[in-house]
Amino acid sequence: MPFALLLEAPEAPLDLPLAMLLVFGSAKLLGELFERLRQPAIVGEILAGVLIGPGVLGWMQPHEFLVALAELGVMFLLFRVGLEVKSSELLKVGGSATLVAVLGVAIPFFLGWGILQLWGEPQLESIFTGAAMVATSVGITAQVLASKGLLSLEASKVILAAAVIDDILGLLILALVSSLARGGVNVVELASTAVVAIGFTAVVVKWGTRTMKRVVPRVQKRMISGESQFALAMILLFALSYMAAHSGVAAIIGAFLAGMALADTVSHRVHDLAHGVTELLVPFFLVGIGLHLDVSAFSNWSTVAMAAVIFLAAVVSKFVGCGLGAYRMGWRNASRVGVGMIPRGEVGMVVAQIGLSMGVVLPHVYAVVVFMSVATTIAAPPLLRIAYRGAAEEEADATAAAEEDFRLG
């Protein structure tokens, strides 16, 4: 097999063009196939990862380079989404978003914990599974909404704002359960983690746009290199991703905040250039999610049953929790928010991975959590389609209203 050269062990040298061809090509092929079947392309791209991954064909392993490209891909994805969102609009929906995030964290956590307790699993493992069910992977929803041009709807903004808060809550829960696993909870440390993460996010949301409006034109006027605005945008993207990661929030939240800070400032040219990078790299993010699913782990019926129950619980608990948080926006919007927060993607896997490496999560529960993460991610796009039915006209109305506001303001 010509693919023998490829990534059999993590130490094997990478055949770069082959890896790029396999990941990008299979993603586009299955994406096209799914569009023809009137299914979301994004689901096809994730399944391409399952297909070429260790579970089925075994052509590809999760290699360090591919993992890094996937991370870069989701950073660019959220940067691009941020470019289309104004921070003032996000702050406006802050109240609803907080309620959505809190309920959408609490209900999945207790449900996940409760199910594993009923199953007779150990306490710490149950807690880790609950924690893995908490975090929303906003990348998937953002990609679906951005590709359909639905980001300016109110429900979409609530989803994005809630995802940022959800990420901070997820960080705190992960810090809490990790210290529980280590044997003791340091309240001061936990509180300082919270303060740094919330502080960083709040400062960038509040002052980022204003600062960039002043800084970008000034710097650009003085720079003589070509594509200087793009260079500036990239530097802000990487700098805020770095600061976010070191404040405890995810790097992709920093990328989103960087995009948002630049939303009012940068030219269409920067959008186009960043879009090129996103188009190239997003398949690596999607295929990367699929690559982690190893179907061979489901060899006994008890594990299969647990996977099915946890998957259903993950879908229902986020839908109910987040929907409940958004109930004041009406049934239609609440259902959109509920569905939009379902995908767990890479975030749930990271929590399970930490539990596995600490020895408090057993391999079969790890496989269940990975399945839950991938399956919720695959389930979300078709559900989003249903929930957002008829939204294109609302979007047109919303844009018209925004333009009206702009003219009047």
Added chain:
Amino acid sequence: MPFALLLEAPEAPLDLPLAMLLVFGSAKLLGELFERLRQPAIVGEILAGVLIGPGVLGWMQPHEFLVALAELGVMFLLFRVGLEVKSSELLKVGGSATLVAVLGVAIPFFLGWGILQLWGEPQLESIFTGAAMVATSVGITAQVLASKGLLSLEASKVILAAAVIDDILGLLILALVSSLARGGVNVVELASTAVVAIGFTAVVVKWGTRTMKRVVPRVQKRMISGESQFALAMILLFALSYMAAHSGVAAIIGAFLAGMALADTVSHRVHDLAHGVTELLVPFFLVGIGLHLDVSAFSNWSTVAMAAVIFLAAVVSKFVGCGLGAYRMGWRNASRVGVGMIPRGEVGMVVAQIGLSMGVVLPHVYAVVVFMSVATTIAAPPLLRIAYRGAAEEEADATAAAEEDFRLG
């Protein structure tokens, strides 16, 4: 040639946003500084790599991910250059280009070998040094010419065509010296290597454009996914890079051929999206070259002297060899071609690395070859500037003539 051989495999986990920020940010900063000093930005970007690399500040090591991003960057760079070149134009200058490539390979090889022999170094080491002085890294010249819009001049086309032939000759010389080092030359193997490499290149140059003119519109009509032309272009880019690498030529030559095959077909949109990726990744290629220079290796005067002599020999031998090959085009064009072929970049380093890993190249000679590779790469952009002085007007004339041709044809 596998760029991945440059991999030093440090085990430290990668802080992705920080690595991106350091490499991209330092490149843009020093690029801007050099433009202000009226020097080529590209030189600043390479020096940024020397600065943050192990030799000076030590902030950054040549990490596997960065090496792969660099390879991807130079693939996209040559793809973009290919998009602006028609294969028919390249075939037209084939005769001159062959002479340029052959003389530009023979003279540096014998000069490099001769100098090391006079220095009293062993025979095999002298041969490897000669081989490392053979290969031109066309990426640097292509970047300079593309950024100044000078690709359509005749000298530029000769440089690109000669670089393709040079790469094949370099491959054969490397195969020859490697088998010499192993103790015996297999003529049949060498001949079949030559046939495969030349055959692949000839087929793509001759029939690539024609095939794509038929395939792209047809496939695009049937595909329903968004940005389908970009997806197709990327798949061709990775597929031809893969096939090139496995035919023995460099992956970047495949990338160049892919761009050329699509030059007549793809829309401006594909150019823009690919340009975004190039803008992001080219700094990684340039900084990556600089990262490999370890100035601390030059601790004794004999090594410093050898480095200076080898550097001068590398510049003079390519300039004279390639210039001589292009003498029929007049002094001005011959000097452009001669200067354009000077940079050795990553290619020279790969040859030295193979010699090092086979135990036939000693560390001090390895350091000398790396210095020669980096220094010729830094020397080329300012020399190109001088050689191409006044070329902007010729370019305008050439474009006008081409448009005239087009209208008449």
